Amino acid sequence: MTFLMHLSDVSEREWASAFQKALPNHKVVTRQDQYSPEEIKYLYVWKPEADAFDGLDNLEVIFSLGAGVDSIVKHPKLPRGVPVVRFVDDTLTQCMSDYVVANVTMHHRQATRYKREQAQRKWDQYYPERASTINVGIMGLGQLGKDAAQKLSMLGYNVAGWSRNPKGIGGIEEFSGTAKFDEFLSRTDILVCLLPLTPETQDILCMANFSKLRRGHLPGGPCIVNAARGGHQNEDDIVAALKGGTLAAASLDVFKVEPLPTSSELWALDNCYITPHIAAISGLEAGVRLVTSQINSYEQSGELKHLVDVERGY
Known part of the structure; x- marks a missing residue:
């Protein structure tokens, strides 16, 4: 053999x-x-x-x-x-959950706001809300999504998941199928993508879907975390959403072209957190x-x- x-x-x-x-x-x-x-x-x-x-x-x-x-x-x-x-x-699953939890909590605790205030030497004692007031939505409830959802739920977040078919995961609210997608987005403050890349999920992280996320709750607006595939994201839309306020921040570990070209506008945005495809190995x-x-x-x-x-x- x-x-x-x-x-x-x-x-x-x-x-x-x-x-x-x-x-x-x-x-x-x-x-x-x-x-x-x-x-x-x-x-x-x-x-x-x-x-x-x-x-x-x-x-x-x-x-x-x-x-x-x-x-x-x-x-x-x-x-x-x-x-x-x-x-x-289990090792890969743990590493992915580490990445997701770190970035969700970073956005919940307003890292971009404090980074900007530090640059201005500004002392403003804004206190972020507790985790139980934050709605996290995870797209993709396979092995990686399930584990991340359960760990975030244990930390007190209100976690919902969206997948093609129901998974029956205890402790989280589930939405499945295209008919429930908009409802899932509308209750989400921090959107996490752990989907498989298929023709149906190509460019799912786009302006049309960002505009459906819950607004008025998380200061600055909703955030996204993508540790799945670069093909899931429309990077021009992400740049526009981060510049225009449709998104408050984004954590991106994957890109359409890797390494991410130096010409990409994403590099220069202080509300975009870039890692070089290292979430899990x-x-x-x-x-x-x-x-x-x-x-x-x-x-x-x-x-x-x-x-x-x-x-x-x-």
Whole structure:
């Protein structure tokens, strides 16, 4: 059984070495090694290039390095009928919730206001409202969204979630389907995006939707947090909303083009908090442990967990 690493922007050699130790009875190769495409049974992939699936006629399972699989499922040469497995791990989930909680609390506690007043050497003892008065809305209630929602709820926020279908998560108010989307937005002060990227969610963070968020409660206006995919956001609309007051602030970890071009207006906005796609990472140790257990299970019983619905895109 040969296992191929196809990892753009990641050290294939480091991953291959770790997998070879964990799977001594398998041959683990990188794209730089000598191998025949026909011998590849498993593929570990991140940001697949145009030729990622060329010649892999005997491929049995595709493993994603990341929780997001949009770059895989939309690949024009994705072999049909080959199962795709997403990365689901407690470490990644914890890191994402850390990011979401940090940014939600930052906006709740009026970081932009105090940053501006500090620059002016202004002492104004404005006291932010308690968490229980703030409505947080999370778009996407998969593994990451569910965990973030539960942690924010534990901190006292009024948390609601919106997803394609009902999830039945205790302790939060749920909205599902397009018919409930506007109602969900209208009760939201801080909007968090943890959606999978699909044609339906492309550019969902746009001026039309920002204008539907609750106003008059959070000082300065509503805020957004996007740690999902850059394809979810219309960046021109975000710039206009941040400049014009439709949004008070934004935390963005992902962008249409990465690295974010130096020409982007987002860099210069003091109410835009930019991080370089670091909210959560699929760590080497966790990734090897997860995929190794999946391969062992597959070879013993044919079972795989965390399968992607390729037609839905997640």
